[in-house]
Amino acid sequence: MSIIVFAESTDGNFKKSTLEAVAYAAEVAKNTSTNCVAVSIGNVDDSKASELAKFGADKIVSIKNDKLIGFVAEAYAKALANIASQENATVIVVSNTYSGKAIAPRVAAKLKAGIVSGVISYPDTSNGFKIRKTVFSGKAFADVNITTAAKVLAITPNTFNTIENNKTANIISVDAGLTDSDFITHSVEISRASGKIPLTEAEIVVSGGRGLKGPENWGLIENLAEALGAATACSKPVSDMHWRPHSEHVGQTGITIKPNLYIAVGISGAIQHLAGVSSSKVIVAINKDPEAPFFKAADYGIVGDAFEVMPKIIEAAKKLKAQHA
């Protein structure tokens, strides 16, 4: 028996969310007296893959195949499910990233495993297999019991801690038994904004709403984001008016995020917006309307005109950055 974790990589590197998933799987393995097996797919160097042991992997399975350098959901899912079967896995852990979301259900269907995504707790195995997830885009939690022998868990990024240790583990290279018929989708082009922090992975997010009056004023958001090493986001009206791209829209019908710090500038805090950001650890609301609902959901608030208060905050953030540079 074992706990399997998908060690997602981008361009041969592991992301923070991957290390969280490995640490989570290691904790589940420890609590159920089984082994944690990390599965790296794509051409990740062995020296890099070996780092997964430090985050708790007892064994590292590396699947190298030139066709797997890019992400192909059906092939990745088959490879992961094959390893899970060989290892007699009881739990398969992935991070609930876009790629994780693409393969988790396919793995579940292959293994006839119950699946819960958006997981925010460790399993409670005292009476069945109970797991907590967010529902209604963060407005509430649900405790779900999975009743199948194998279980797939897609865990929410930025929810679980990682602990580094001095552990080492063997790396086993395997051929996952893939054939041409497992590669039906073909990647044509990948574009990532270089030097920009992806919103879904950001620990700090600075977000703007209608209160900023127009896209020409977004320098206020971008400058603070730059000084804090943050990603930028926006409210629904802002993306609907095409001031900012849809990919920046956070809220119930946009992206749900869970950063350590969320700074909302000129966003009133409609229930749909709060749903997408309310799990943030610390929330700052800046709005000129003292009645804005966001102040009820925030830890820190400033009632003021964004055009007057933001320059002061940006300057202070730059100073802090210079002190720690």
Place this chain on the structure above:
Amino acid sequence: MKILVCISNVPDTTTKVTFTDNNTKFNTVGVQYIINPYDELALTRALEITEKQTGTVTAINVGLADAEPSIRKALAIGATDAVRINADPTDAYFVAEQVAAYAKAENFDLILTGRESIDYNGGQVAGLLGEMLNFPSVNVVTAIEIENGIATMERDIDGGKEKLTCKLPLVASAQKELTEPRIPNMRGIMAARTKPLKVVEPNGAEKTSATISFDMPPAKGLCKMIAPENAEQLIDLLHNEAKII
């Protein structure tokens, strides 16, 4: 071109979420139900595709009779016909098995779903269906064009976009940006009344999970207010008090 669009019936986004029966049931009193917004985008895109080339769009819902207003709305927006699998959709795996069982006999070229439902936020049905039908699945699709049996798509990836191609049949899940939702017109609403809505009993698939209870996030403490003239103090508080930057 035969397209199947999966429709979830979900509480409106303005719903104040509460629970009853000792936190074991979602409180539906006073709640307005709508077509899941992402499913509505999937439906609209399906209609745009079949308007360019001939084809049909079938809307499918796994749900009880109370989901029928949303299904009728899908017909009013323009779906050719609709199917309701008569079962409570409490588990995505179960829902996908019902849809897969129906789709197997129908030879759809394309199956579209929303990227996730806004109530349970699972985002699982597209991938589950893909595997059950042995179709490829592509999630969070922001653009899709079909030409000569090949789909050209764009999807969100962490930190960017990917352009990809895939031959049909295919399952794809709709992300915002895919298109703009359509408001049904009077002719559509009239036509929807007589369009076929078939009710099918579920197959014997078992559920793989069960929601035991619900809970609300802990209430926030008081919001610490900072005077606007001293706005720069925010950075100091975040650094020294919250220790978050």
